[in-house]
Amino acid sequence: MRQCWLVKSEPDCYSIDDLERDQRTFWDGVRNYQARNFMRDQMRAGDGVLYHHSGADPPGIVGIARISREAYPDHTALDPKADHFDPKASRDNPIWFMVDLEFVEKFPRVVTMKELKERPELEGLPLLQRGQRLSVMPVDPRHFEIIRRLGRP
Secondary structure (H helix, E strand, C coil): CCCEEEEEECCCCCCHHHHHHHCEEEECCCCCHHHHHHHHHHCCCCCEEEEEECCCCCCEEEEEEEEEEEEEECHHHHCCCCCCCCCCCCCCCCCCEEEEEEEEEEEEEEEEHHHHHHCHHHCCCHHHCCCCCCCEEEECHHHHHHHHHHHCC
């Protein structure tokens, strides 16, 4: 595996089950510059992705995806009817980017936020930092493997 990432989604918006059904999707609608920069400048095809359900009961990591296509302009920023429209974006200056994800696996169980916080070996995981609200963030490969093992009891 190359680099590792975590993406967050509300399960009623696009869940791991939706990704499993579709097998591949574009990860659009990211409107935070730091998250955009991770996607645009650092995510590469083949990178591993932890899939996190936020706003779930309980919230936690539910599976793994993989980057299948590197960053390209997010078309939803150009569509006035889209939820993520940005009037400052244009074809010449798209501002926002997206990547494609492909399904790898759904964990047999949710690795909950509570469980992640209780694991000293996950110290430094960006998801656990106070005030962390990014929907796309890097993950240390060591943390990625620990979480993968936790998801497969």
